[in-house]
Amino acid sequence: MPSTLRPLALALLPVLLLAVLLIGACGGDEGGETATVPGAVPAPLPPGVTAYEIAGTTPLEKVAPDDSEDLHNVFRLSENVVSGGEPHGEEALKKIADMGVKTILSVDGKTPEEKTAAKYGLRYVHVPIHYSGIDVPERLRIAKTFRELEGPFYVHCFHGRHRGPAAAAIGRIVLDGVSRERAAAEMRQWCGTSKKYAGLYETIARAPLPTPADTQAYSWDFPSAHEFEGLRHAMIGISRIHDHLQALSRRSWAVDPNHPDLNAANETDQLVGIFKTAKALSEMQRKPEDFQAWMRESVERSEALLATLREPPTGTAEHEVWTQAATEACDAVSARCTACHEVYRNQ
Numbered sequence: 001m002p003s004t005l006r007p008l009a010l011a012l013l014p015v016l017l018l019a020v021l022l023i024g025a026c027g028g029d030e031g032g033e034t035a036t037v038p039g040a041v042p043a044p045l046p047p048g049v050t051a052y053e054i055a056g057t058t059p060l061e062k063v064a065p066d067d068s069e070d071l072h073n074v075f076r077l078s079e080n081v082v083s084g085g086e087p088h089g090e091e092a093l094k095k096i097a098d099m100g101v102k103t104i105l106s107v108d109g110k111t112p113e114e115k116t117a118a119k120y121g122l123r124y125v126h127v128p129i130h131y132s133g134i135d136v137p138e139r140l141r142i143a144k145t146f147r148e149l150e151g152p153f154y155v156h157c158f159h160g161r162h163r164g165p166a167a168a169a170i171g172r173i174v175l176d177g178v179s180r181e182r183a184a185a186e187m188r189q190w191c192g193t194s195k196k197y198a199g200l201y202e203t204i205a206r207a208p209l210p211t212p213a214d215t216q217a218y219s220w221d222f223p224s225a226h227e228f229e230g231l232r233h234a235m236i237g238i239s240r241i242h243d244h245l246q247a248l249s250r251r252s253w254a255v256d257p258n259h260p261d262l263n264a265a266n267e268t269d270q271l272v273g274i275f276k277t278a279k280a281l282s283e284m285q286r287k288p289e290d291f292q293a294w295m296r297e298s299v300e301r302s303e304a305l306l307a308t309l310r311e312p313p314t315g316t317a318e319h320e321v322w323t324q325a326a327t328e329a330c331d332a333v334s335a336r337c338t339a340c341h342e343v344y345r346n347q
């Protein structure tokens with residue numbers, strides 16, 4: 001470089017550097033077509049087609065979940081938001097910490113393992129929601145968590161399929177600035193949220209979402225545990241046992257070498273106990289007749305399953321018949337969960 005040009009080049013250097021920095025800061029803005037004002041929330045989508053249909057209109061590229069024994073259906077939706085199932089045990093919490101996550105948001109009913117999570121530098125926030133949709137205070141708590149606590153966030157329910165992905169979708173909108181259509185599409189096409197939970201889809205498509213001013217004004221201290229009593233508490237226990245039984249049923253009731261401690265008859269014995277406790281709850285007297293009938297049948301059907309499981313035959317020929325009978329008895333229990341939920345939980 002001729003020596004006369006050198007001062008000019010030096011003078012221009014800061015300008016160039018500034019330009020590079022500015023371009024860098026503006027690049028990589030996800031969903032940039034919608035997030036024009038920082039922190040603005042998109043307006044509810046107009047009525048018409050169902051939110052589930054909206055979630056199917058823009059095809060997303062196929063993404064497979066990260067699935068392991070102790071951590072199911074994990075999707076990294078963005079730098080900031082990971083959606084998945086409940087972490088089972090310390091190893092799973094370590095995996096979450098290894099993803100760089102700082103805060104775990106549970107929207108499931110079960111009390112989180114907050115002390116173990118803290119060992120890995122993870123903060124737990126508990127906002128249990130329903131399958132029927134996310135109401136106003138819950139939306140405020142979820143949005144406030146995303147806006148005011150340290151990310152990245154791991155958002156989970158029990159299986160990481162329905163309620164968790166809906167809460168994660170709120171994070172995608174308020175934190176990442178994606179459109180409601182995109183957030184709903186991720187629930188349906190990636191996480192596999194069922195069409196049955198129309199209320200969860202409607203929340204993402206059409207519920208008013210809190211603005212930054214709303215969440216700032218909302219006073220709430222991010223509790224790490226909310227404990228339930230009564231029917232909801234019973235359901236949390238029932239669902240975990242039911243999961244074990246379904247897994248054993250899929251293995252034709254053979255012991256799982258990864259969980260040699262899981263014994264089908266012992267699990268069912270516990271299930272019978274919780275259903276009986278639930279049936280005896282005082283709140284049960286106020287329930288409609290069909291509700292009470294499903295609860296009675298649940299006790300009877302789980303007792304029938306227990307009777308079958310306690311008498312495995314010795315011969316191979318009989319064993320196949322027994323396996324089939326146990327699976328049918330287990331399906332009969334599940335049928336009552338589905339029937340009661342359809343009317344009293346999902347809508």
Ligand code: HEC
Binds near residue numbers: 128130231345
């Ligand atoms: C007689 C009705 C009835 C039966 C039978 C029933 N449930 Fe429920 N379940 C409910 C209701 C009602 C709720 C919602 C409770 C609430 O949110 O207050 C619920 C909630 C749940 C929840 C959500 C808990 C949470 O995190 O808030 C799960 C999971 C669940 N049930 C699993 C099951 C399974 C599995 C079975 C069968 C083995 C079953 N339930 C049988 C009525 C029933």
